[in-house]
Amino acid sequence: MIDQPHPTGNWLRESVLLKLLLIMVIALLLLIPSSWIQELVRERSDRQEQIVNEDTDKWSGRQLIQGPVLVIPYKKAVREKDSTGKEVIKEYTQNLYLLSDDLNISANVKSDTLKRGIYDIGVYDALLSLNGRFNTANIARLQIDNSLIQYQKARLLFSLGDLKGLKADPTIRVQNRSYTASSVTDGLLTGGLQAEIDLSTLPPGDLPFSLNLQLKGSQSLRFIHAAKTTQVEVKGNWPSPKFDGRYLPNERSISKAGFYGKWRMLNYNRPFPQQWVGNDTLLNSFKRNNNVLFGVQLHIQVDDYQKTMRTSKYAILIIALTFVSLFLTEVIQKKPVHVFNYALIGAAMIVFYSLLLSFSEQVGYNWAYLIAAVATIALIAWFTASLLNSKAAALFAVILSVFYGFVFVIIQLEELSLLVGSIALFVVIAALMYFSRKINWN
Template identity: 65%
Template structure:
């Protein structure tokens, strides 16, 4: 009876395949704390976003400059006949909307980084110079009688997404008239957070209506513009070293260096989602689709997103753990020194702790330095532990070199963008080839 149990016991202890199966199970179990790490990263990233929104709310949010639009009311009559065939004429007021013939915007952005705890938020002060001109409306095309135009009640309207960012009251110059600005309080849907200035156009004998005004704005994260001119020209310059151009139109010219950037747009109304003039529709300019299709601008992009890089790194956790376990298994077989399963679990735990080190350190030191410190600490710990298990410093040093190669491989993959898949595929092919070579030295029986 004892002779039958002894071979069975030895097989369980000596089976290479069974040990490999247990190692794979340990690696899969380590996916549970790995998923916890990813949840922690998401939580910290969400906290960062909360801080950004809170600071932006107190400073001033992203700014969208809309307009200007020339708004001219006019009288319209409707002839009605009652049951007694009596004809009555009912008069009411409609509105004509006219966009600029030429719109020129020059913006100079002075940026800075605000710190809230360990988080950074990009904010700016911007000086904008806005000039252009309106042409007289084509009333015949809109079937409007010129005698019904209420030119003395015209208004010039423009919008800013966050009025809290205005640092000074704008003064608009139209036809050599200096006009004061007041909020649009009559419930108009023409523009969000609209500002208006009353204009008397009765004295205008020219077909050209020039305008100019300056804006002194605070904002955060981004500044955008709405393409409202028949020809719109925008020039934005700033001292932010990593701008991101957003919207439907990229700049025709851009220059970016360590000192800042300059970008220029020139757009025609042919690809604009609204007409040059229209009547009786105050929602046309501010509809979600039209605004999205005519929006463009600059985002103060933080070039290195540490949370995004840490998330991408953590997704390779199972790959690194498996490769490390396989390398350690091959090392113990070649060296003919057994390593207990529990020690595999401890090494796996050390590799999971690597990600918490990376996350916590990157919030203070940045991703690259945090990765270096966390990787060196993890490799040194595992190398020391392996040397004590194998009682062979040379073998432990070789294993540490293999670990270093794995962590360097992941770091390079994270840094790459377009070439990440190609480089990763080639490297994995080489790794599998090496493992196939060393697997020949194992007696799988």
């Protein structure tokens, strides 16, 4: 007597829905190594940032030009009660702060690229010329008794982002008199330089000043709008700058030979006053806020880690579409593919992202994507040919090429990426619906 196959065993072997469920489980499990790849990308990106920070610290960091500010101490009498309850008058010294009416800055930036292993770092040498004028008549608006103001102890204060970048001693000229600047620790400006100026020997009213700086820096050169009228001109030879900050330049040009940017700003939208008293940290608090900064970054045109991270986030989509395509192919051709083979194909698609990351560090994102995609598609097509046939493998290779090409186009796009991606997914779903119509899901 011949044993008849058990109907339950046949169903387990031949059930389309059960196989789909197993394929979905494999796709979800592949999310685990996919997350490992994303963590590896973050680790490599952090490593790049660490190396860039180490090298820029040795060269000179980001430069931020702030000021100048005229600081004048004055005496303030305050009524207080002593330990016996008797009212006494005590004198304290406070500072009044005055910003310039006009500030003109001209910067000539000569940039270069430092290489540290596989990483590029934008550095520069800059010549800056600053000139403008204060109007000491504005002090009267603070309504301070003129006899209490210590004009002889005035000082002109400005700051840089990294004093290590100074290549020559800065000399300030005020009313045709030269003053040597010295470093100072001041709550108003971090990284401060000051020149002590005896205003009691100078006529009141307009106080012209000028300053030349030779400094080096890295990654960015920025400024703070610290005058009633601020005008800044920056030109350099970096081919891919990025103008950023609170204010964009009124005039700008970018070419392979370099860049030019010109800003002109009035004080109407500035978040701090022209003169004030008492608040010794006012400008420092605004310096930490990027909304009041402006300038230029030595932008590295291609951020391979960012593109690789964005690509890896499409992993589950590509794996799902590939599995569905393979499943429809085996159903249409009536040649079953074991779920273990699905797992191997999924593993190959995960290795694609490892290849992309490692090659992008050496040859750039675009070439790395081509190498990784061709290698992955060739491997899967060869494997599929051994499971089905060469015709099905060629068709499957074309499908994979479309998928990987689709992701590459999405990564290159900026504003249109969501629109193009949504349309493409709609087309894919429509195609799957079309080819799955005649499948007997029972």
